[in-house]
Amino acid sequence: MHWQVILPLLLFLVIIFGIGIWTNMRVRQSDSFLSDYFLGGREMGGFLLAMTMMATYGSASSFIGGPGVAYNTGLGWVLLAMAQLPAGYFVLMILGKKFAIISRKYEAITLIDFLKARYQSNAIVLLSAVAIIIFLFAAMTAQWVGGARLIESLTGLNYRGALIIFAVAVLVYVIIGGFAAVALTDALQGTVMVIGTIVLLVAVVIEGGGVSAIFADLVAEDPNFISPYGVDGNLTPLYVSTFWILIGIGVIGLPQIAVRAMSYKDAKGMHRAILIGTIGIATVMFGMHLIGVFGRAVMPGIEIGDKVMPTLTLEILPPIVAGIVLAAPMAAIMSTVNALLILVSSTVVKDVYLNFIKPNAPDAEIKRMSFIVTTVVGIAVVLFALNPPEFLIWVNLFAFGGLESAFLWSVVLGLYWKKANKYGAFASMATGLVLYIYIDRFHQHVFGMHTVTIPVVASLLIFIVVSLATQKYTKHQQVF
């Protein structure tokens, strides 16, 4: 046990809990429970929006998995990680004010609300709900595992004990607080992520005797560590470029990110969020992955990739500071998990239950359902995480790809193309999903590109062809 490390972490958790309880008291008094619980009442300003985007996006993969891969791959992996820079500005610019205006007009609270109002199709609602539930389940499992691994390496507890501690801590505050608590704590967690990254990066550079000395060490071990092609030369320009679709521009299709693009208060807030968010994401992605590479020179011989970041922190920094820096991955994981958890439960309650099963459910019942579903989903994920997958980062990226294949075009074309109709959208989503799962299972890296490339391109073509071919059936429909 490293008590001096654990104390600052515990303090951090107590503050997060405090925020959860405080926002819960406010939400309970509110008369628009659904909108407040799941969307925070569209009250977010610029800083809050930037931080919640960044904290939701930056996850266990950025802090635990990513540095581990960078440690074993070299500078090429930092290059790849920097493809995530557009996530800071592109989503907000593309979905932009039009998405914010239209979601207000439709009174949309979830991404599915938007799709439902735009395409008027129950089939699309159901398909979307299924995609969200399956893939976000996978994404959450990855985060749960990351959180447990972190606590494991801190406390020396076994994996299962660590998992249960982590799960209980996260579940309690998400269940009581809802989205408002999630967004508020995201602001704190985002800040912690940025500061933690900077502190650790500086410490690693000092420990290694300066940037030049570190690069000299890396070249001495294997010059390819500093090549953009990666140590084995398998990061080809084509493969790395197609990663842009997955982790850069395709992020528009992630429901947990898109829902945030409808939750801000005003245009001014959006402008500030674009700038702050880009700086935040750049700092965290650049810093954390570079730390992984530099870690190789500073502390060679760490065998498990996921343990690189915690081990470096514990060895290099004084205990109290280490506790503060380790609050960063904790924050990243918690903020991602809670966003996903809220999204899955809003999908079940709002998009499935209220849509299909009981449209006139009274408020008290909706409240009860929301709490119950959030709890049940949370516990189910813990059960899945009991037997952890080997490589954290891939589970998360698998979920990213699946969601993007399904949602990217139905959202973007639904917003900007008048002729987009429900037949095109449904065909496109189904094609994207089926192709993605098929390629991921049987033909990874077709033609040297990332798995997500072909499903995204194919679903675009299908969308356009089918929409154009079925114009006569939907001519009477008025959009916007």
Add this chain to the structure above:
Amino acid sequence: MDPRFKIAHREALIGIVLVVINFAMWYGFAYGLGQGDPTDYTYVFGFPAWFFYSCIAGTIFMVALIWMVMKFFFTEVSLEVEDDDECTGK
């Protein structure tokens, strides 16, 4: 059409232009300067030149560009539902 949408469309186009610039710099510097034998690399501020220009200078440039775009090209509009009927035509 809602006049605010015209602004939104222009801003979305700006987003696409930015991402193209972003990609071009990132890709061009990385694979333009990063080819060849890593032992022959030149260094800038201690970093291999390809990495410095692609990932450090390129990122700082993008942040500066975004700041400028926000200041000079993005317009503040109300996002609320407007009651007069100009947007739906219903």
